[in-house]
Amino acid sequence: MADPKSRAQDDRRSQDWFGGTGRNGFIHRSWMRNQGFAPDVFDGRPVIGIATTWSELTPCNAHLRTVSEAVKRGVWEAGGFPLEFPIVSLGEPMMRPTTMLYRNMLAMTTEELIRANPLDGVVLLTGCDKTTPGAIMGAASVDLPTLVITGGPMLNGKFRGKDIGSGTDVWKFTEEHRAGRMSTEDLYEAEACMARSAGHCMTMGTASTMAAITEALGLQASGSSAIPAVDSRRASMAQLAGRRIVDMVDEQLTLSRIVTKDAFHNAIAVNAALGGSTNAIVHLLAIARRLGIELTLDDFDAIGREIPLLVNLMPSGTYLMEDFYYAGGVPAVMAEMKSVLKLNQITVSGRTVAEDIEGAPNYNRDVIAPWDQPVQPAGSSTIVLKGNISPNGSVLKISAASPELLTHRGPALVFDRNEDYIAVSDDPDLEVTPDTVLIVRNSGPKGYPGFPEVGNMPLPKKLLEAGVTDMVRISDARMSGTGFGTCVLHVTPESAAGGPLGIVQTGDMIVLDAHKRILEVELSDEEIAERMAAYEPQVAPTSRGWEQLYVQHVTGADTGADLDFLEGSSGSMPARHSH
Incomplete structure (x- = not known):
């Protein structure tokens, strides 16, 4: 192993752990080597944390192990050192009383784990509703180079020759069942036909909305958010993302350089054009406050008044996310509405929004309507x-x-x-x-x-x-x-x-x-x-644990429903060293 002091990259954050010649360096390198890593991985190359919300209790994210392996391939290829670690996973269909109770826990643990460990950049693997905003909130407070990869939507549901959508048709079918117009046997059959592949909800629900908004914010590679979870192109994009995060570390392209007030303008505008989830408002407000950016409910109303509904997806329309991807996805939407976007905003690609969406095709104008022939007029979101x-x-x-x-x-x-x-x-x-x-x-x-x-x-x-x-x-x-x-x-x-x-x-x-x-x-x-x-x-009465802490410190919906002591930035370095 080369002398740590001779490394060319001894200014990397991870070298505070791996670059020492004394006891601290010995401890950090020695224990990591029990996993079989070669000695030269500690030579100053970028250490990339892959923060994963994989869990079998989170069905939407249960395939993220394979996505993580693709990211690792890319990191290794680019000369980085990938290290995967778990963060809190929140499964919308399973958790009670609601995953929103735990979004801030996810954010807090993500922040602490990133800051406490020898990482130079981070890839966030998310998917289900609260995992995307929660992970971004935590990463925003640390502000390292950060790239998000969402897990992608499920394939369209298929029921008796008709496409059905997760969530949206759940409400419809169960109401029909309550009214006596749908039998229990038919309801059970539909249940088996709806979620027929890995991935998150394939309607424009919160998971798809936050994936698309992450792309609009510039934190996810252009064109990647709508790729179905089981499409091989998702793994390809994850591998490319692994390469890209290494370059972002070298470029010192931190999260706060990407997610600016102009980036929020783009995200709000795209959300309006998508007919996106109302939950996006709470999540964007919380992310903004982590970054010290002034964002209010009035911004959403003012921007949304000018944006027509362009995307014909459930629950506001007819189609589903698989159709949206084949039609051109988020780049096609942004190209249709580029006259109202902040095109000079930089993204994780290192390019501007204008460069990312240049020439983006729209293959199906029934799914993604042109600006001058929208699904619904301006102010419809x-x-x-x-x-x-x-x-x-x-x-x-x-x-x-x-x-x-x-x-x-x-x-x-x-x-x-x-x-x-x-x-x-x-x-x-x-x-x-x-x-x-x-x-x-x-x-x-x-x-x-x-x-x-x-x-x-x-x-x-x-x-x-x-x-x-x-x-x-x-x-x-x-x-x-x-x-x-x-x-x-x-x-x-x-x-x-x-x-x-x-x-x-x-x-x-x-x-x-x-x-x-x-x-x-x-x-x-x-x-x-x-x-x-x-x-x-x-x-509500509480007696202990996270629930009590949450009730004592949670803010209102109009400011993001974060914990009051988590707003703002923490910085990237631990306050103290223990070894």
């Missing part, structure tokens, strides 16, 4: 509503809502817990009409706790049986990106934090005007003040 029951803002996904309900006035039917509503939703005597506004509260970050995806509560069975397909629903909860309906979400401040949604009573008249961005209860200021003075917020 997610909007921000404000009013006396959501003074800090709430969100509504226009593209997944019913047009006739976007201007609505009706009486509230209020439930303090989602469980309370579910318990009576099938009651044939429930006093509810199609004009009723369903309200479920105490489902925000503090209130549940964890901010669950219950905002698109199922319709009352008696209305389903009568043929009603949508109602106005209001909640301080979230909704799955695969969900649909006229659902006002993320009401802030949340009820458990003393927000005025907590004082709304059954029978109060609610006014929704999406065009004017208004959400109000028809009460006088004096009545609101009187009720607020008497209101006692309900915070």
Whole structure:
């Protein structure tokens, strides 16, 4: 082994571990060599951490082992030293009460593991909904050269000659089953037909949205986010990414040089064009605050007003992610909308956005519509509503809502817990009409706790049986990106934090005007003040562990629902050395 002091690359961060001639260097190199690494891997070459959210409890990410092997090939080829390590994995279909309770845990452990270990650059392997934003949040606070590889969507579901989409058709089929229009046997058959390959949801749900947004932010290679999980081109792109991260270390192309305010502009604009998940708003706000970038709900509304819906994918449209990839994917969308993008923003490629998307083809204009012939007009994606029951803002996904309900006035039917509503939703005597506004509260970050995806509560069975397909629903909860309906979400401040949604009573008249961005209860200021003075917020009881820490420190949905002590940067070096 060469004398560590003679290494040409002794300024690398990893050399604080592997480059020493005394006890520390001996310890770090010796223990790593028990894995059979050759002595010259410690000679100053870039050490690349491959942070993986692989887990058999996270079905969407269960194939990431093979993706990791492809990344390693690329790192070795480029002269780097790859080291794979696990970070917290969050499986949306499995975890209770909600993976959002643990997104910040993933972010915190990712941050600590990157900072605590001898890494010069990081590749984040993610896929399922919260794994992508959580890993990025953690990496952003350390700010090394960072590249993201998402696991890719499943192949299209196939059921009796028809394409079906994960999540979106789950809601549809289960509602049909509740209404007696779909048999249990047919439901079981559809279940087996929906998830027929490795990968995450193939609708434009949160997983696909965050993958596409990561590409729009410049953190994932152009053209890679939509490649199906089982397509060999995903492994090829992962190998190329492994090569590229080594160059990024040499170029000192850190995460904060890529993810700037202009990059957030591009991500918000692309999300609007995709008809992406409302969850993207919470995640982007959290990432921005990790980087010290000022980003507010108003930015989403202002940018989204100018962007038409270009992508015809469930739940806002017809097609699925496999079709989206074959049509041209994110580069084709960005090429269609380049007049409103910040084209000089740099990406992980080392090139600008303009260079990355130059000449990107659109192979199917029914899947990716041209700018001047959109699926829906400008302002059709997610909007921000404000009013006396959501003074800090709430969100509504226009593209997944019913047009006739976007201007609505009706009486509230209020439930303090989602469980309370579910318990009576099938009651044939429930006093509810199609004009009723369903309200479920105490489902925000503090209130549940964890901010669950219950905002698109199922319709009352008696209305389903009568043929009603949508109602106005209001909640301080979230909704799955695969969900649909006229659902006002993320009401802030949340009820458990003393927000005025907590004082709304059954029978109060609610006014929704999406065009004017208004959400109000028809009460006088004096009545609101009187009720607020008497209101006692309900915070879910906690006694120990992560849940207690979370409730004590989680911020509101309008600022990203991060932990207050994790906002901002930590820097890349440990505070102390132990050896």
